Amino acid sequence: MTYLLSLLDKSPIDQGRDGAFALHATARLAARAEELGYHRFWVAEHHDMTNLASSVPEVLIAYLLAKTSKIRIGSGGVMLQHYSAYKVAETFNLLASLAPGRVDLGVGKAPGGFPLSTRALQTAIDPARKADFADQLSDINTYLAADPNYEGAKATPFPPSAPERFLLGASVESAELAASKGWELVFAGHLNGDPENLRKTFEAYRRASGGKSPILALAAFAADSEEYARERVGNLRIVKVFLPNGQSVNVGSEEQAAEFARQAGATDYRTEEKVPSVLHGTAAQIRMELDELHRLYGVKEFVLDTPALPAAERLSSIELLAKERLSLVA
Structure with a gap:
């Protein structure tokens, strides 16, 4: 069975460490993921969180692009409600100009933080003029099209190839919206693992997109023994x-x-x-579960969310999974 494996890291802050250590741990993880052959490496957006360091994914993406050479780097995702579509397109066009063919723009609807940080982020936004999520996706499409004849504001610089676009969601509504706007759907199974909802969402996306397969995001942790993996995940x-x-x-x-x-x-x-839904066990056991999900739903790519465990354990997990995937993915 062939499918791609990618990673999402939220830069968790280990006990006794600080945000700087967490961010550099994410950079080390991205570099190792490239060596191991993972397809993408994404970072998240969380605001005013004492346990998570990735508050500005586009800045971290730029750093990771400079620390790697071929793996795709992106956002999983930019919390679009806080920003203008023009600024988001401009930022990712610049990133894609720095690293052509390697930049992913993933967006989501959630605030990614608590009420005070949301209000602080949106203090300059007039609620009466705030675009809805669907309109923002359309606007980003326009800006990323890089049409030199477009009479509106242009999101320069225009890169050799536009960033790939991904909508993070976990509902039929998200599936239909992604398909209608021409965005790839990433089903957030690490946040909503209900099998019936997953099935309905996948079917809706295939219908609306003309048969395209969505990407499935899952949390996963591999260890040398099933017992140890269960113990570590059980504490989450x-x-x-x-x-x-x-x-x-x-x-x-x-x-x-x-x-x-x-x-x-x-x-x-x-x-x-x-207890969060996390695939856990040996790498072989996780591979069997991924194989089954691929068989049932035709998943073309899994984005594996590394749980909020110490950096050394996250690194060990992706190394174990990579050994299992060598016979799966070119």
Whole structure:
């Protein structure tokens, strides 16, 4: 079975370390991923997080492009609600001019942070004039088309090849939107692993895109033994906080849940603690699960989210998985 393997790293901050160490650990991971033959390496966008260091993915992307030579580097993803489509297109056109044929633009709808950081990011945005998500995708398409005859603002410099475009989502609505705008769909299985939702979303994307296969993002951790992998993943937790206005969001701890509610101005909230959905075990066991998902859904590429574990363990995991993938992917 042939499919591509790629990586997503959120630059988690190890206990006793700082953000600088986390970012350089991500750079080391990207360089090693290139050596091991992974197809893409993406970084995330999270704001005002004490446990995650990647707040400005486009800056980190530029650094990673300079530290590598052939692996594709991109965002998984830019949180589009905070920015103008023109600025996003301009930024990624510049990156693609620096590293032609290696830049991916992935975007998402989530805020990527707590209410105070969202308000700070959007302080200059007039809510009455704020474009909706679908319109922003259309605008980015226009700017990335690099048409010299276009009479509007041009997102220069125009690169030799445009960045590849990816929409991160986990719903039929996202699938249909991605297809209608000509964007690749990346199903966020690491955030929503419901099999029935996955099936419906994949089917909707294939129908709307004329038969294209989506990419599937999953969290995965490989170790030398199943027992050790289970122990490490078993210590991971997600806390879902539910606010009275119907809003719900996943955070990393009860303390973060309380802080999110405080920033949202809510005193009456509830939480649910869950173990995150992470493929775990030996590399051979994870390979079998990926093989089965490929067989069931025709997945052409998996983006494996490295869990928030110490840098040495994330590195070991991708090395073990690479050994298994040698017989899978050219």
